Amino acid sequence: MAEQDWKTNKGVFAAVSLPTLFWIILFFLVPMAIVWLYSFGENKGLTEIDISGTLDNYKRATEWLYLTIFGKSFAVAALVTLICLIVGFPVAMAITFASEKWRPWLLLGIMLPFWTNLLIRTYALMMLLGTQGFANKGLGALWEGTSWIKTLVGLQPLPTWEPVQLLFNNFAVVFGLVYVHLPFMVLPLYAALDRLDRSLIEASLDLGAGHFRTIMRIVVPLAAPGIVAGVMITLIPALGAYLTPDLMGGTDSQMIANVIERQFKKANDWPFGAALSFLLIYAMFALIAIQSMRKKVPEVG
């Protein structure tokens, strides 16, 4: 059978790609373009928007109040990414070095959360973290236990257990975002580690390095492409996170996506919401551009 090549079989290529292209243009690029145009518009009445070419929306979006929210969103997303990396790297390594028999099951375990809706997962997490949740109940039981042991040995009992506020604060937002984004970090890390030539690790051990030094000097540098991919794939969605801060955050833990949502819904200020959206998109573009300009790590076959 002749090789199917898009250069020689332009008709086939066009027939296959046209529906997708049509879909992307109609349902992605066109709406994006409309929103982009709105960002240069003014509200005229309740539903009418006059695209006048004004830059007022962008001026307002770069005011200090919004810049701090942008900054905070970045900080939260960066923290979430860092935690995901620190937690995810050992997990990815454990999967890579697990036996052939176990590996598919461990990978399945990582992907299992994708089978459940994000909203349901978030509510489940809220039940876990609530003042009457399992986390607090567990901590309470530990507290009571300690108190009981203290009385047993003749010491003063601990004061009465007060549930810890684990929900509706910044901690809950970071915790929830890490919970949601961890699989996104683990999978690219696993892909990079799995490709790593095992004999490089053995060579490092053979030359006298311990396990920790081997990980830091050999495994981490060679897994760099996976680390970068994992960071990007975690950082970008975390930056635009909406549901988790909305449900799990407190009044002071709103992120930029929540502000944008409010402009489109409660405030009915679509042009301003559009301007904020595009600032966020530009920031993400910048991140991707920095990543692609990074020096490529040479790979030796």
Added chain:
Amino acid sequence: MTETARPIIQIQNVSKRFGKVTAVDNVTLDINAGEFFVLLGPSGCGKTTLLRMIAGFELPSEGQILIDGQDMAGIPPNKRPVNMVFQSYAVFPHMSVADNVAYGLKIAGVKGGEIKDRVAEALELVKLGGFETRMPDQMSGGQRQRVALARSLVMRPKVLLLDEPLSALDAKLRAQMQFELSDLQEKVGITFVTVTHDQDEALSMACRIGVINKGEVAQLATPSDLYEYPANRFVADFVGSVNIFEGKLTLDDPDKAAVDCPGLGKVYLNHGVTGPHGADVWIALRPEKIYLHVPGEGKAVKAAAQDAPDGFNFARGKIKGMSYLGDITLFEIELESGACLRVSRPNLSRHDQDDFTWGDKVSMHWRADSPVVLLG
């Protein structure tokens, strides 16, 4: 070797099982200090597992391994006085040549100035002087292997382990590296233990060879002993090319013996075998030790009578196949019994191959000390 043989590696009753599979089966062997030792065997015979157990990457299921008299049980790879050159070379792709070679020294806490000197010295040794700043992806396979060699040698290990060191090189480079490795080993005086499945490699480089088959040591011998005095059919067949015929020992005196082979006829030897009369034995006859005569039998019979005075080692047959290899021509000759005999003939003159063609009736003879009698 001038020094008396002192074992640097002692493998004592070592077995290794992976689940139900026994990779190494009760192996006992000593490797002497300063020798170039080769573990030779077909793929999957357990030779690499044995090497990895010496390096510490696998732990023996049974038995113990001593390096320089010290039991290696419980000692991890990074604490063993051996270094390994991996089959894939395992040169760190994100480090320059100099950083690769300096890696182990830095970990060992060697001072900066000394590191620089020793790295330069090691690179000079493997003929890579001036390559310090190169990255591995800018080098050929052969050069990367030299980096791996330098990286291990710079550690001045008691033993250097090499896992199929030449398998990834092309034929010309492989031949060159065989000589270079032997040279290098002589120069640095470190014990080399090499694993290979390539008999040419083993024969050309080794002081001693351990042939491994199905996890067991099939024979332990010098290259020439291994080739000329194989201990069993496996070794005879695996090392070099050989004709093997089953037969019965019909005569066994101190100075002569005879084996009656249904396929080959009676084979006479000018030495004793020390086997029970009538025992089932095998005759191994190397193709190059059979003289193939140009059609015309008289000469062959006369030669056979000279070479085996107690009985002619003589055979007749028909050329069934010929393959011209340049330096030699390989013949496959169908004997009158229907069995086939492989014979090689050096092309001493430029027209030698013209003397024979398919279907020619030919005669052969061999000396009475050429056949090897195998009891197993």
